[in-house]
Amino acid sequence: MAQAIDWSADVLREMKARDINTLCTIPDGGLTRLLNLVSEDQDMRLITLSTEEEGMGVVTGQWLGGKRAMIAMQSSGVGNCINALGFPGVMRVPCLMLVTMRGQWGEFNPWQVSMGQATRPVLEAVGVKCFPVDDPAEIAPTFAAAADFAFNSRLSVAVLVSQRVIGAKGFGQK
Amino acid sequence: MSTQSSNKLSRRPFVAELLKQRNGALVVPGLGSPTWDCFAAGDSPEYLYSWGGMGLAASTALGLALARPDKRILCLTGDGEMMMGIGSLGVIADQAPKNLAILVLDNERFGETGKQKGLTGSSTDLTQVAKGFGIKTTMIVTLQSETQALADLLFRAPGPVFAVAKIALSEDPWRLPEKDGVTIAHRFRVALGIEQA
Numbered sequence A: 001m002a003q004a005i006d007w008s009a010d011v012l013r014e015m016k017a018r019d020i021n022t023l024c025t026i027p028d029g030g031l032t033r034l035l036n037l038v039s040e041d042q043d044m045r046l047i048t049l050s051t052e053e054e055g056m057g058v059v060t061g062q063w064l065g066g067k068r069a070m071i072a073m074q075s076s077g078v079g080n081c082i083n084a085l086g087f088p089g090v091m092r093v094p095c096l097m098l099v100t101m102r103g104q105w106g107e108f109n110p111w112q113v114s115m116g117q118a119t120r121p122v123l124e125a126v127g128v129k130c131f132p133v134d135d136p137a138e139i140a141p142t143f144a145a146a147a148d149f150a151f152n153s154r155l156s157v158a159v160l161v162s163q164r165v166i167g168a169k170g171f172g173q174k
Numbered sequence B: 001m002s003t004q005s006s007n008k009l010s011r012r013p014f015v016a017e018l019l020k021q022r023n024g025a026l027v028v029p030g031l032g033s034p035t036w037d038c039f040a041a042g043d044s045p046e047y048l049y050s051w052g053g054m055g056l057a058a059s060t061a062l063g064l065a066l067a068r069p070d071k072r073i074l075c076l077t078g079d080g081e082m083m084m085g086i087g088s089l090g091v092i093a094d095q096a097p098k099n100l101a102i103l104v105l106d107n108e109r110f111g112e113t114g115k116q117k118g119l120t121g122s123s124t125d126l127t128q129v130a131k132g133f134g135i136k137t138t139m140i141v142t143l144q145s146e147t148q149a150l151a152d153l154l155f156r157a158p159g160p161v162f163a164v165a166k167i168a169l170s171e172d173p174w175r176l177p178e179k180d181g182v183t184i185a186h187r188f189r190v191a192l193g194i195e196q197a
């Protein structure tokens, strides 16, 4: 029998291995475990934002001060970030994002579909390199590769975790 | 020569006077006018000039303040720019960096784009907003004679602190600094000893 995969713990380990000690977020259901692990960890800082694009500011300020930070958000939040992504972009500040997808695999909520379907094309339109992943076992390795890519090339990168991994939420309805 | 239409603070000499007292503080100016003000006061690699990213000055200053607790950080921005990133004040209050100060140059207008009326001229009181978000130390400045007290607050009082300076709507000569983002970021990091020149 396959071992249950704790991708959140694995991602946290990869973050620490790269000195990414600050995680900015507007939460999503699929991020709960990772956010809990970060907030319980003495060596990590969780920054709760009021809107996702603030993450581009925080990450840029951290980098300019010699530190590494990243952002975790739902795909809908990507829509809030588009102009803001030009800010780290024009300074070649690496902006690393972990995005949990909605509006795709078995989506229950039609209000998520527009931005969910637009997430990758819109990110690519503003120059963000996308690393989609739909196998839980591949999340941490993909995240590690994306993080190395971001910090070595000083480009903005998004890991897009498929709704297939997180599961579609049914709000108790069928 | 700058021209101005009221007896409020005149932004260029006011900013120049304040920056004289920064004593090594790093400055994150908002896009446009506050960036021109800093450059007009004398170029420094410790000014993170901005030509875009409206709304991100406060969150950028927060990221920097948390990265560099050994340095004082001043976010020097406009009323329009501050309003676009207003929720950042809640994030700042929550993170509570002791080394962070925010000063809004409030001309109650979107000066840069043609002086259209903003929200702080009629209904919004930014210091009340900041207090509501949980920033305890705030100040409103309307007189040149208060510059010293403001400098003490911005550069020496325990942060986070938030101040508003009511400034005149003025017509100042263009003073445009470096606009290549990579260059601005590089020289900033060199000044902090993070990168080689």
Ligand SMILES: Cc1ncc(C[n+]2csc(CCOP(=O)(O)OP(=O)(O)O)c2C)c(N)n1
Pocket (backbone or CB within 6 Å): A083, B030, B031, B032, B033, B034, B052, B053, B054, B077, B078, B079, B080, B081, B082, B105, B107, B109, B110, B111, B112, B113, B118
């Ligand atoms: C997202 C975004 N919207 C609009 C603009 C256009 N814009 C540039 S500066 C500015 C006004 C800024 O006003 P304020 O911060 O009050 O500065 P002031 O020039 O009045 O000192 C605007 C609206 C922009 N650059 N980005």
Ligand SMILES: [Mg+2]
Pocket (backbone or CB within 6 Å): B078, B079, B080, B105, B106, B107, B108, B109, B110, B111, B118
């Ligand atoms: Mg203004």
